[in-house]
Amino acid sequence: MTTGEQQASLLSVRGVTKRFGSFTALDDVSLDLSPGTTTSLVGESGSGKSTLARVIVGLESVDSGLVHYRGAPVRGRAARREFRRGVGMVFQDPYGSIDPRFTLSEVVAEPLRAHGMYGKDGRQRVRDLLESVGMGSVDPDSYPHRLSGGQRQRVCIARALATGPDLLVCDEPTSALDVSVQAQILNLLLRLQQEHGLAYLFITHDLDVVRRISDQVHVLYRGSVVEHGPAQSVIDDARHPYTRKLLSAVLSDSPRTRRIGREMSGGQAAAAEKSG
Numbered sequence: 001m002t003t004g005e006q007q008a009s010l011l012s013v014r015g016v017t018k019r020f021g022s023f024t025a026l027d028d029v030s031l032d033l034s035p036g037t038t039t040s041l042v043g044e045s046g047s048g049k050s051t052l053a054r055v056i057v058g059l060e061s062v063d064s065g066l067v068h069y070r071g072a073p074v075r076g077r078a079a080r081r082e083f084r085r086g087v088g089m090v091f092q093d094p095y096g097s098i099d100p101r102f103t104l105s106e107v108v109a110e111p112l113r114a115h116g117m118y119g120k121d122g123r124q125r126v127r128d129l130l131e132s133v134g135m136g137s138v139d140p141d142s143y144p145h146r147l148s149g150g151q152r153q154r155v156c157i158a159r160a161l162a163t164g165p166d167l168l169v170c171d172e173p174t175s176a177l178d179v180s181v182q183a184q185i186l187n188l189l190l191r192l193q194q195e196h197g198l199a200y201l202f203i204t205h206d207l208d209v210v211r212r213i214s215d216q217v218h219v220l221y222r223g224s225v226v227e228h229g230p231a232q233s234v235i236d237d238a239r240h241p242y243t244r245k246l247l248s249a250v251l252s253d254s255p256r257t258r259r260i261g262r263e264m265s266g267g268q269a270a271a272a273e274k275s276g
């Protein structure tokens with residue numbers, strides 16, 4: 001890659017290798033994320049998707065390789081801090097991701113406080129964030145125990161957006177939710193992407209969802225990227241045998257994927273997003 005290409009990408013992963021003991025979870029992985037676009041990461045269970053997501057957001061160290069953010073290596077204290085402010089993460093399990101001892105406003109305010117951004121208008125900022133994820137009618141001083149999975153995931157998304165990131169890493173953000181709620185959360189993420197110009201790195205097992213939301217797809221197999229490219233061409237014209245196998249195994253036209261597809265399409269999207 002040239003320096004010019006590296007500057008054009010919002011986030012660039014270069015030659016990342018990650019081992020757990022003698023097991024190589026990621027083997028020389030590279031990928032680039034462009035501003036405002038969605039890149040999906042697909043692969044069977046254990047292929048290294050979550051490990052790559054964790055490496056990208058700095059939750060996991062690497063054995064070799066480097067992550068560049070906005071054209072500069074994420075190295076040193078100042079760069080890591082800027083990176084943490086610019087990159088949010090949404091996890092799979094909205095129950096495990098929120099500490100039940102804190103109120104909703106405390107949960108959402110946490111990254112603002114960590115980055116010294118709470119300030120005089122912090123409370124209003126938290127309200128605006130909750131409003132932007134469809135939680136404006138919920139008391140911000142209440143505790144999360146009564147919230148549904150979808151509502152919790154909305155709070156997690158508000159928290160991930162608190163510092164004004166330009167990239168969200170979403171590790172199967174809907175797979176722990178009921179099918180109808182999955183579509184609502186996906187529609188919410190799509191709306192937020194449009195409103196804020198967000199880039200997404202989206203990990204999912206659901207290739208129907210990949211088809212609907214992705215600009216680019218990377219296919220991981222045993223810790224290596226075996227195929228990548230525009231979503232449509234990877235899905236419709238997969239070159240690697242593993243991708244073809246994965247597609248035929250997962251892209252079955254199941255009732256579940258058909259239903260998400262219906263709920264995400266057309267005019268139902270806005271209505272579907274409202275409750276969740």
Ligand SMILES: Nc1ncnc2c1ncn2[C@@H]1O[C@H](COP(=O)(O)OP(=O)(O)OP(=O)(O)O)[C@@H](O)[C@H]1O
Nearest residue numbers: 020023024025043044045046047048049050051052
């Ligand atoms: N902390 C760890 N210690 C040891 N091995 C680990 C650790 N984290 C992940 N692994 C291993 O690395 C491999 C990749 O795991 P990872 O969770 O990244 O896969 P994945 O593609 O996200 O799978 P899934 O779709 O099931 O979440 C797996 O074999 C896993 O057991």
